[in-house]
Amino acid sequence: MPPALTRLLADGRALGALAVPLALTQLAQVALTTTDTVMMGLLGTEALAAGGLTMVIFNQLRTMGVGLVTAVGNQVAAADARAESDASGTPATSGTSGTSGTEEDVRDLVRASLLLSTLAGIAGAVLMVLIGHAVIWLGQDPDVVDAAEPMLYLMAPGLIPCLWFQAIRQFTVGMRRPQALLRITLASIAVNAGLNWVLIHGTWIFPKLGLPGIGLATSLVYALTCLALYASARRDPRLAPLLSLSIWKTRPATLRRLFGLGTPIAATYGSEAGFFSVVALLVGSFGTAALAAHTAVNQLVYIVFQIAVGLSHAASLGVSRELAVNNLAAARRLKTTALACAAAVMAIVALVYATVPHLVLAPFFDTDDQTATNLATKLLLVAAILQFFDCTQNIGVGLLRGLDDTKGGFRVTLVGYWLVGLPAAALLGFATGWDTIGIWLGLLTGLATTATLLLRRFNQGVGSHGASRST
Template identity: 70%
Template sequence: MLTTLLRDSRALATLAVPLILTQLAQVALTTTDTVMMGFLGTQELAAGGLAIVIFNQLRTMGVGLVTSVGNQIAAAGARAEQAAQDANQDGQEQGREEVRGIVRASMALATLAGIAGAVLMILIGQALPWLGQDAAVADRAQTMIFALAPGLLPCLWFQVIRQFTVGMQRPQALLQITIASVAVNAGLNWILIHGTWGLPRMGLTGVGIATSSVYLLTFIALYLSAKKDTTLAPLLSLNLMEADPEALKRLLRLGIPIAATYGSEAGFFSLTALMAGSFGPAALAAHTAVNQLVYIVFQVAVGLSHAASINVSRELALGRYDDARRIKNTALACAGVVMIVVGILYLTLPELVLAPFLESGSDKALTIAGHLLIVTAFLQFFDCAQNIGVGLLRGLDDTKSGFRITLIGYWAVGLPAAWLLAYALDLEAVGIWLGLLTGLATTAILLLRRYSASLTARADDHDGAALLK
């Protein structure tokens, strides 16, 4: 049992570790923007933060639209590999052409989503003064939005190539390029903000141009890297005019619920931030600091979720249902080990953990944050498990169930529980986080139960079909 778990963990880590490190590097990318904007002043930081929130909301939903691409490619690639092992040339070429078709359709989808998202982003920017935002802040945010909006298109193109390389289980270049992009982004930010090397001082606009430029450069770099890979190059077809309408419809059918799930989760956490703010600046500062810690650790869950999802798609394509069932246990065990280590740090060294986010003089905020860390030490297990559950269901091509269950967990259970504990029972910020824990635990249990039930049903159908033959 232990030997099997260790073997499966090593196999999962081969794909998961590069993805986890890539996610952490992307967090560093946005953190760099925030730090650079802070040097410009309070109004610039507020305006830039507002622009990035709008960009990230649309980017997150756009990424959701193409997230299933990795699963589709993993399944098609597995079928092509199996056909090659069986010396079935027709089956191998059919699988390879299926991969090419998925890439073309996903690039078409990313292009449409990128253009629509950029236009919507600009329209939201123009509406900021009517949405109750300070006029000066809105004006600065609009200038940055105009510079950020074009970057949405190469950002989503990059995500398509990323899903392609991950689906083919060759994500190594992805990590190297993402890490390099952090340094490039910092350098471009500094040059364009301050106008070095004879360039004009652009301020916030420079941050937007730098970010858009980095998205374009990373897309080009990842594309060129894939074209140099002898396994990937023959399958990387970007001719949008040959995109198959049926493949595009299938990706939309799978992608829309994922985009809605991502949007729902972001809205859930945003609303709890507003609730925390109702208890004063100290509660909001504590909530923000602990939420950032959760967000950083959450990247481990994202990497494990993607890796588990891709592996489930491959195993099902090959009819290996027992292996697909073990992937759930392996991913949860790996996540559990990491969360135990992090939880011990939260409980034993809270001041050290909070030091980068809260000033030492903020006694009230530090006290509240210390209490929130106790809740978080347990909450993060369920946060990680629910994200893995969403990924596992995506491996089954079941994205609608994930969306429905997250609606129940977040909005029907989590939000009412947070309100009841925070306001009715007067637990304030701690009550909000206990509500979050309740919602995430409900979501995790329902998602994992759904995966086990769906997988068992598919295995029974598969065995029944085999008996009939």
Template identity: 70%
Template sequence: MPAMQLTTLLRDSRALAALAVPLILTQLAQVALTTTDTVMMGLLGTADLAAGGLAIVLFNQLRTMGVGLVTSVGNQIAAASARAEGAQKAEAAADVRQGGDEVRALVRAGLTVATLAGIAGAVLMLLIGRALGLLGQDAGVVQRAQTMLLALAPGLLPCLWFQAIRQFTVGMRRPQALLRITLASVAVNAGLNWALIHGTGGLPRLGLPGVGVATSVVHLLSCLALYLSAKRDPALGPLLSLNLLKADRPTVRRLVRLGVPIAATYGSEAGFFSVTALMAGSFGSAALAAHTAVNQLVYTVFQVAVGLSHAASLNISRELALGRTDTALRIKNTALACAGAVMVVVGLLYVTLPGLVLSPFFDTDSPADAEAVTLATRLLLVIMVLQFFDCAQNIGIGLLRGLDDTKSGFRITLIGYWAVGFPAAWLLGYAAALHTLGIWLGLLTGLAATAVLLLRRYSASLRARFAAQQTVPAA
């Protein structure tokens, strides 16, 4: 690589990392939040872990789709704030005021969408809880899960409010408070979990529902903390409007139009991995245990992809708002290079220290876990490659979101996940008799196809836009 290109790549990587690193660390802290809940439920016993785990899966599915509905808020705010900055440099006072009004309207609209999604999701969560008995679940598990869902449901609304304010702060390129608040929430959540489960510190002894109550309280406290932090910020405070009655209906409709495909994409991806878990379970408990362990590893490393994708997406929105299409063309390569560097380090860890990597999930010296450990070790070689494509496809979705093209991302993921990945997993797992290894090779195939299609779509769309800018109209 020529020295000039390397210098440009390093400069672009530093700019991307400035936004991506706080987001990646925030995502990893959120994983720690869910892990804490799981550990606490496990201390209560198998029945409570099963019921609580089922409830959290339902909560996370609805939360993820709700987050998808407000994700485009960050892109829209990044573009609006970039236009306002450009107007400020040009000393166009009217355009600066218009940019501020646009950001304020987007914040109100985003919070309105979050409110509607939070209320609808909470009601749906309770209805699903009532229907669990019709799905063949154990009666004892259903009863426990219903009480857990009742405790979790109120937390969905402040959770989505937090996400809407998060998109505002990140879109304005001021994400630093996010990490501090999320890290603090992990500690508060652990303490509240313990206190409400066991009734310490004068609090009632709630058992399993205490985990749900603690989670809901932590979502509320996190939302308040982020709001107050943003309100005290001299750049963010004047733009943070909570008067939802003044929400601009066309802006709300625009956010919903952009957000629905994102929510559907997130739901489709979660469903893709859920179905493959059911497939792995058909090959026995050792296969399911190995699948669960490596899936958790993939999920943890995936948070790097989420941070890179979001940062790249916001930078695309910003650069296009400033008319710098040539810079936007480079962002794809920068994000993929950063992803590749991280995945090489992770892959080397899988190859050289598989026992250490798998030790949180298995007793690697126990004969009882020997079969699962052997299989999981083989799967590490697959996910070493798979994780780059998983990261690349998520970056591709983010890049298209930066172009306000959320529908193409959804259509392409449907093709990659379900028309390519799922049949490949079935054929390799069952027809080729590769079992769990075949399932993960199918996952790899689907994610690779999705990544290639998404990145090609982005490059073609951006080059077409660039060519249109370069065309001089005939006299």
């Protein structure tokens, strides 16, 4: 076997060891929102549209909050790599994070991430309610907005335990111990489905809440999964000594560093999520059927996207570790391996979308609702191509995070999404009369532009890192 292929396979196995449990965890997590979406659809097209609008707002704020604490995983991974390098006697670089490999430094990173999560969760909950009242001024159906408001009130508090969970998750992943995440998230799917059912229909001692019951179930599930992950980490002999809840002991310098790294990541995630949110609002202006079709297909895209998230996180942490010990060639190979894995999965998904679209869409629509179903079938064909670029741009963001180039990713998304994608969506959706299909083609254009620019910046960043080390 050629040496290059041998290295590629070895890199693939190493990447997969972390990416597979992360991707499965992401897929398990998205099963929560998929279950919610399916149950919304059972309540009718208006409920699906209202619930979809609520989820758009929630996901926008949740995603930005997650971005604030995402950098802690890279910081922990780099510190752990340098500690291992020191123990083996291999020379290591100082890295770009400035974090030593001592236990107290890692412990302080955990405290800082939990403090950031708390502040972001409170701010996000308030904003969620305010945005929910404001969307009626953006052309949304008043009946849909009225139906969404109670669900907004019940989902908003769930942002706080959701972000606590993410902070602890980044710590466990940075320490390369993500296995408990999958078990906990899988269990939460069954809990979420059960709570949804009893809170929607009023089974046993629970009140009949209808659509708002889904929002309450979501908040309860986030609280339970956070407690479960914390308990699991406390039982791990390697993680327990480092998991501190004493957020008042956070070093100001650590908080500033994480905030400095996390703010551009939050802005990057927010830029992407905001782009999708604006697209949803544009689609909503075409009516309830269009928003319902968009919600269903967007949920399918979101499901597949989780595979890229797993690959992105694994590649990002791998780049942080390799650059911490100045292994530039391995960092470059991680990019190639992650993209190849993503492309293989996307090709299979595209084939399924093209050959059995009605089977894919069946869980989301009543068979009598032909308008929304037919539109969703057409959107699936666009999604089949769109997902290649969507996954590539997410991997690109992760690769730049491995370089600690969090600001660069944000600037690229501003160009790709807002200067290219949004004008393209408006032009193709409204000026050409292609409506929802045109907006999705604009979405595809923005993602393709972003993916190209991110990979180009990563290649330049690795080259600059090597040049700085040689001088």
